Amino acid sequence: MNEPSFSLTDLEQSIKLLSNSIRKQDFLTYFKQFSLLGASKDSVTIGVVSSFHKDNLSKKFLQEIKDAITSIVPTIERVTIEVDENIEIRDESERIDCRAILKSSEKQTKKAQTQGIEVVKGISGRLISDRYQLSNFIVGTGSQLAHAACEAVARKPGSSYNPLYLYGNVGLGKTHLLQATANSIAKQHKNLKVVYTTADKFITDFVSGIQKRTADKLRNRYRQVDVLVIDDVQFFAGKQRTQEELYNIFNILYESGKQIVLSGDRPPRELTELEPRLKSRFEWGITVDIGEPDYETRLAILQEKAQSREFLLPQDVAEFIAENVTNNVRELEGILNQMIAEYDLRGTPPTLDTISMRLSKLAIKPLNESSGGPSARVFTGGFVSYEDLIQAVSNHFGIEIRALLSEDRRKENMIPRQVAMYLLKKKLNYTYERIGNIFSGRNHTAVMYSCKRLEQIMKKDQQIAYELNIIRDKLGI
Numbered sequence: 061m062n063e064p065s066f067s068l069t070d071l072e073q074s075i076k077l078l079s080n081s082i083r084k085q086d087f088l089t090y091f092k093q094f095s096l097l098g099a100s101k102d103s104v105t106i107g108v109v110s111s112f113h114k115d116n117l118s119k120k121f122l123q124e125i126k127d128a129i130t131s132i133v134p135t136i137e138r139v140t141i142e143v144d145e146n147i148e149i150r151d152e153s154e155r156i157d158c159r160a161i162l163k164s165s166e167k168q169t170k171k172a173q174t175q176g177i178e179v180v181k182g183i184s185g186r187l188i189s190d191r192y193q194l195s196n197f198i199v200g201t202g203s204q205l206a207h208a209a210c211e212a213v214a215r216k217p218g219s220s221y222n223p224l225y226l227y228g229n230v231g232l233g234k235t236h237l238l239q240a241t242a243n244s245i246a247k248q249h250k251n252l253k254v255v256y257t258t259a260d261k262f263i264t265d266f267v268s269g270i271q272k273r274t275a276d277k278l279r280n281r282y283r284q285v286d287v288l289v290i291d292d293v294q295f296f297a298g299k300q301r302t303q304e305e306l307y308n309i310f311n312i313l314y315e316s317g318k319q320i321v322l323s324g325d326r327p328p329r330e331l332t333e334l335e336p337r338l339k340s341r342f343e344w345g346i347t348v349d350i351g352e353p354d355y356e357t358r359l360a361i362l363q364e365k366a367q368s369r370e371f372l373l374p375q376d377v378a379e380f381i382a383e384n385v386t387n388n389v390r391e392l393e394g395i396l397n398q399m400i401a402e403y404d405l406r407g408t409p410p411t412l413d414t415i416s417m418r419l420s421k422l423a424i425k426p427l428n429e430s431s432g433g434p435s436a437r438v439f440t441g442g443f444v445s446y447e448d449l450i451q452a453v454s455n456h457f458g459i460e461i462r463a464l465l466s467e468d469r470r471k472e473n474m475i476p477r478q479v480a481m482y483l484l485k486k487k488l489n490y491t492y493e494r495i496g497n498i499f500s501g502r503n504h505t506a507v508m509y510s511c512k513r514l515e516q517i518m519k520k521d522q523q524i525a526y527e528l529n530i531i532r533d534k535l536g537i
Contacts, residue, residue, distance in 0.1 A: 066099035066133050071106070074128040079162045082124065083370075085530055087450055089404075090116050091158035092458050095144045102137045104129060107144025107155075109458035114141050116404065148472065163523060191241035196359045196368075202351025203233060209348050210237050210321075214244035217287055217319035219251065221346040226323045228350030229514050231388030235291055237350075242289050252286035259295035263302045270301075271337075273391040282309050286411040289321045293342070297333035307338050313340070353389065358382040362392050371400050377410045384419055394536035395419075399536040405455060446484060447497060449535060454478040456531050467500050479528050485511050487537040 071094060079087060084111050089445065095107035108114050108126070117125065118141050126139040147155055194214065199207045200425055206226050224241075226234050242256045257265075269275035282288070286310070296303055313320055324331065327349070328342035359382035366373035373396075385391045398418060399410045408414070454461045457476040481499065484490040485507075492511075496502040518525040 065101055065228070066096070066104045066129070066136060067158065068096045068128070070132045071096055071104075072161070073132050074125070075156060075161050076165060077128040077131065078121075079158070081128075082121065084162070085533070086120075087162055088159060088359055088527060088530055089456060090121065091162075093147050093242060094145050094156045094158060095150060095154060097142055097144060101135055102138075104136055104138070105140050105142055108141055109147055111143055112455045112456055114143050117141050134327075158521065164277060168394060172183070173250055189239055190243065192236050192243060192430055194237075194244050196364070197233065197236055197240055198353075198364055200351075200353045200357025200360075201352060202349075203356070206233075206348045206350045209346055210241040211244075213319060213321060214241050214248060217245050217249065218317045222239055222314065223320035223322055223345040225328060225345065226321075226350055227325060227327050227347065229325065229352070229388060231390030232350045232352065234350060234388055237365070238289050238291050238321055238323055242287065245287050245319070249286075253284060254287040254289070255282075255285045255290040256291070258291045259293050262290060263295070265270050266302050266305050275305075278288045279305065279309065282310050285313070285318065287319045287321070288313055291323050293322050293324045293334075294326060294331055296338075297331060299336075303335050307335070307341070310338070310341055314344070314346045322347075333508060336418055347407045349384055352387065355382055356387075358385070358392060361389055362400045365393060365396055369396070369400060371396070371403070372409070373399070374410065376412055377415050380412055380415060381419075397533050397536040401536070403536070405451070405481070446488065446490065447529075449479055449483055449488065449537075450498075452531050453483070456527065456534075465499055467502075475514075475517070475524065478517075479524070481507055481510045483515045483528070483531065483537070487532065506523065 074096065075091070078091070082091070090113060092109050092113060096104070097107040098105035101201060108117060122139065122141070124142075126136070129139055130136050144150075168292065191315040194211055197203075197207055209221050209226075211225055212220050213222075228234055228235060234300060239256060242254050248252050265278060266275060269278040290306075296306065310320065322342060324342075326335070327347055328339040331339055359378060362378050363373065363381055367376070378397075381392065381395055385395055395418070396417075399415070402408050402410070402414075450461055450464060453476050454464050457464075457472075457479075459476055463473050464480060466473070468474075477499065481495050484495050484498070485492065492504040496504060496507045499507070514524075518528070
């Protein structure tokens with residue numbers, strides 16, 4: 061009797077193992093659909109959607125895939141990956157949706173991942189990301205006091221520095237510190253109810269509550285929290301009704317010894333459209349400025365982020381970027397994302413020549429321009445062409461550009477098409493008419509509908525929103 065060979069069920073079990081060991085962003089990018097093209101006692105041939113997936117999986121993850129497979133069936137010695145031209149039309153019983161496996165795995169582990177972080181029922185608080193920790197925040201001279209204050213608040217919430225108000229320009233790490241503080245409090249004080257939100261979300265919740273006549277319930281639920289963290293409070297400006305709600309909630313929480321942590325782009329006294337009584341309360345505790353990172357901090361941030369992405373960044377390239385990109389951390393991340401995308405899509409590693417050329421496209425001038433040497437100007441963005449964006453969407457979803465730009469209404473083409481249109485509108489600021497011309501001459505109304513439809517889908521399906529953000533990260537937009 062022949063020994064049983066590797067089965068599709070075995071492959072599914074292997075993918076479940078991989079979904080727990082491979083970084084989520086990489087899994088979503090490279091693991092789409094798998095089929096089993098062939099199997100024997102000692103070999104397996106896996107089918108994938110496109111040559112993009114085949115090349116990247118073979119180059120980056122073949123050993124991990126083989127390890128997962130041999131942990132299920134130890135007799136397997138050889139694993140190969142090939143393009144399966146028929147995978148999209150195969151019956152669901154003949155192919156594996158890797159992303160569905162990841163989603164199922166995340167549901168099972170969600171409770172463990174968010175242990176200690178309780179969002180009070182009825183409050184639409186934002187999920188606090190585990191990747192933001194006080195321990196992985198790169199501390200520089202401009203952020204030393206802010207980081208120390210966050211650590212003190214996390215140790216004894218409600219006791220010292222209440223409220224804690226952080227302010228600074230965009231991209232300096234305010235959101236990282238706020239979410240990291242919430243994470244740290246949740247881990248050290250598992251009995252406390254922690255809510256992190258933004259001013260925009262807070263406003264939306266209360267407007268919705270007023271419309272649905274549930275505002276009283278929402279007020280009461282906010283008053284139950286032990287730690288309230290609100291990002292970007294400058295957006296309360298001009299919102300008188302919401303300021304009144306925040307003022308009352310602030311008073312109740314403060315008088316009850318609950319911790320409040322806030323951030324804004326300016327110190328409270330400069331928030332001219334905020335009520336004076338609210339601004340004064342923001343200053344009751346400690347107000348800390350987060351300054352721009354110095355060269356050493358920029359270099360450390362760049363190296364840490366490259367390492368966390370498992371990207372080999374040459375020292376001379378890292379130093380050149382840190383010396384020339386001076387404005388904020390997001391600029392550094394944007395440059396790094398561009399380098400990683402270039403490497404992933406074209407296999408081109410960064411060099412001083414290529415990065416110098418890239419910075420020149422971003423309106424970053426040489427440091428000693430008068431003497432002809434390299435240097436810095438603020439990173440302005442706007443450097444991604446629509447061809448770059450279309451190619452990135454095509455690669456990410458594993459569909460041909462021809463299908464992406466066509467009028468084909470199959471779901472597997474419609475979602476990627478809507479993502480591309482949405483990014484062209486929201487991130488490259490293309491007009492609806494111009495986008496329509498790119499996509500087979502669609503009219504203004506059709507493009508506008510597609511963008512609005514995607515916004516509705518993302519509210520219900522966080523997976524689509526996450527994939528859109530992966531594409532944004534790759535393009536640095």
